[in-house]
């Protein structure tokens with residue numbers, strides 16, 4: 001069993017005490033990571049005899065910073081503390097050039113793909129300089145096609161920042177969904193080994209199934225967007241993370257853990273609950 005931690009939309013600022021929408025993104029991220037480590041130790045105590053009691057990897061799908069690349073080294077330090085490989089990819093708020101520098105060496109990297117057991121993880125860049133919406137383009141789509149074709153019998157999970165289909169928030173569905181989603185799905189449809197696509201950007205939990213592939217959105221580690229809202233609105237739901245359990249037989253289990261904050265991220269220690 002391979003265990004993957006999915007975090008997204010951390011939105012760190014240059015000033016670690018910066019307050020955004022009433023929370024400190026630095027504190028809420030730390031609370032979420034602390035909860036993820038507690039879940040890890042809980043599972044360790046329950047599964048003492050098994051060799052699977054740790055996060056095998058973490059994936060962070062963009063908006064790592066809120067336009068301020070000075071925060072990348074701190075994000076690197078926070079995730080390094082997990083003690084597992086961490087894979088990052090950019091969102092619309094990120095600076096890909098700065099990311100290439102900071103995430104150029106393990107344990108926190110930006111790379112095309114990774115293997116864990118039989119599973120193949122593929123990381124895509126849907127960011128467009130100066131744009132909020134997402135686009136993959138020919139180069140990313142070709143890289144995806146090649147990556148999926150390299151291990152056709154092994155199960156794969158694809159990660160990107162932007163949603164590949166509308167998620168029910170009218171304001172975000174207008175112009176922020178991947179604009180070449182049709183071409184993206186055509187690549188997925190040409191391969192039988194994709195089990196799931198995971199994204200961020202929507203700041204809420206989302207799940208759909210398309211042609212047997214699970215489409216999964218994960219809450220932000222800072223603030224959440226109100227589901228089904230016509231215009232931009234925040235939800236008071238807690239921040240959180242998603243876990244993936246990838247079995248050798250190609251089956252995938254997943255769930256979201258919300259992290260209750262004692263004081264809106266200002267000194268909150270966080271308590272995990274599903």
Ligand SMILES: [Fe+2]
Pocket residue numbers: 009011063091201203
């Ligand atoms: Fe975001």
